[in-house]
Amino acid sequence: MPEPLDAALTEVRALLLDPALTRAVAAGRRRGHRPSVVRAELRPVTLKAGPRLQISTSDGARPYTRNVAPGVEAGAAVDALLAEPFGNWHVETADATLQLRVTKSGEAQVHRAAASRPAAEPGGHDREKDYLLDPGDPIFAEIGGSAAKRRQVDAFLRALAATLPDDLTGPLRVVDLGCGNAYLTFAAHRYLTARGLDVELVGVDVREDQRRRNTELAERLGWADQLHFVAGTIADAVVEPAPDLVLALHACDTATDEALARAVRWGARWVLAAPCCHHDIAAQLRARPAPAPYDLLTRQGILRERFADVLTDALRAGLLRLHGYRAEVVEFVDSRHTPRNLLIRARRIGTAPTDAQRAEYRELVDQWQVTPRLETLLSGAGTDGPAA
Numbered sequence: 374m375p376e377p378l379d380a381a382l383t384e385v386r387a388l389l390l391d392p393a394l395t396r397a398v399a400a401g402r403r404r405g406h407r408p409s410v411v412r413a414e415l416r417p418v419t420l421k422a423g424p425r426l427q428i429s430t431s432d433g434a435r436p437y438t439r440n441v442a443p444g445v446e447a448g449a450a451v452d453a454l455l456a457e458p459f460g461n462w463h464v465e466t467a468d469a470t471l472q473l474r475v476t477k478s479g480e481a482q483v484h485r486a487a488a489s490r491p492a493a494e495p496g497g498h499d500r501e502k503d504y505l506l507d508p509g510d511p512i513f514a515e516i517g518g519s520a521a522k523r524r525q526v527d528a529f530l531r532a533l534a535a536t537l538p539d540d541l542t543g544p545l546r547v548v549d550l551g552c553g554n555a556y557l558t559f560a561a562h563r564y565l566t567a568r569g570l571d572v573e574l575v576g577v578d579v580r581e582d583q584r585r586r587n588t589e590l591a592e593r594l595g596w597a598d599q600l601h602f603v604a605g606t607i608a609d610a611v612v613e614p615a616p617d618l619v620l621a622l623h624a625c626d627t628a629t630d631e632a633l634a635r636a637v638r639w640g641a642r643w644v645l646a647a648p649c650c651h652h653d654i655a656a657q658l659r660a661r662p663a664p665a666p667y668d669l670l671t672r673q674g675i676l677r678e679r680f681a682d683v684l685t686d687a688l689r690a691g692l693l694r695l696h697g698y699r700a701e702v703v704e705f706v707d708s709r710h711t712p713r714n715l716l717i718r719a720r721r722i723g724t725a726p727t728d729a730q731r732a733e734y735r736e737l738v739d740q741w742q743v744t745p746r747l748e749t750l751l752s753g754a755g756t757d758g759p760a761a
């Protein structure tokens with residue numbers, strides 16, 4: 374089924390900048406357009422100077438190859454290629470293959486598949502190189518968790534790796550909101566410190582028993598000076614100083630809104646939130662008829678629920694844009710590891726929203742007569758930060 378081209382290219386962008394990228398090729402042209410090069414090939418290389426993204430283009434006569442540094446430079450080079458009217462993208466990562474073809478009507482026909490390697494069998498051994506963090510790392514024996522959880526958390530960390538600039542230096546203040554048994558919190562600590570960052574991490578959960586258990590675990594691992602746990606609500610828990618990076622993995626229902634609102638009030642530089650269940654907008658859609666001509670979208674319960682999920686996350690991303698963030702919604706892990714596999718990823722750019730962005734948001738909520746929880750939480754939001 375054709376998909377909106379912009380969203381599909383956003384997905385391609387995330388894969389091209391993912392450390393798991395193995396190879397990508399762009400070629401062909403869209404109807405009525407001609408790209409400035411006939412073909413582009415991207416692959417990761419390791420040079421004396423460190424890891425680079427190698428981009429080889431051909432104008433049909435001569436090849437041209439350059440190596441760009443990960444982070445801002447790679448992001449800009451990838452954006453320039455994505456802006457070219459190529460007709461096809463083929464992207465391979467360690468986990469997945471994505472094939473995108475632009476249709477005559479300018480939509481994306483996308484084929485996604487797991488990478489052509491044997492998938493890990495339940496109870497079998499996953500291959501080490503498929504993970505950002507070595508599954509044999511002794512911390513996993515301590516923190517427990519299923520193979521699916523480990524895969525989920527590892528994928529979340531990959532998205533984090535693709536978000537933070539490569540030249541980032543510490544100290545980095547991080548909070549994990551709704552941390553539960555803190556699988557992500559511990560794994561994030563391991564990953565960020567392995568990057569050489571001086572990290573201060575706080576896990577917040579409303580459950581006191583989780584705070585106690587997680588604190589004991591941090592002490593056993595010898596991390597208690599950098600890793601703290603607080604029992605309290607996402608909205609009010611004391612986290613000082615304000616964090617630079619906010620993580621939230623499957624904070625239930627509107628707890629994700631609380632996490633996003635808190636991140637905005639802190640002025641956090643980066644936010645990664647994978648939403649869980651969505652009940653708030655679904656209940657509002659149930660309470661009143663859909664605006665014409667959209668009744669077919671919400672008449673059946675299951676369609677209404679799925680539509681509510683999409684509307685909720687689209688409005689969350691829209692609200693983040695209105696509050697000075699560049700925000701995108703991506704799939705961070707294959708749905709076989711969790712059906713809750715969307716990730717709202719945002720970076721503070723600090724610019725005021727345009728009138729068009731405000732109007733686009735307002736028209737959507739007015740038309741559907743919904744008030745997202747996040748809008749309520751952010752109304753009149755100042756900042757408690759911002760982090761440096």
Ligand SMILES: C[S@@+](CC[C@H](N)C(=O)[O-])C[C@H]1O[C@@H](n2cnc3c(N)ncnc32)[C@H](O)[C@@H]1O
Nearest residue numbers: 551552553578579605606607622623624625628
């Ligand atoms: C589905 S669990 C996810 C836990 C963990 N992030 C993970 O992915 O394994 C959601 C957690 O959020 C916590 N939680 C839900 N609402 C909260 C709130 N408003 N404030 C603090 N914690 C909350 C729950 O206690 C629970 O531990």
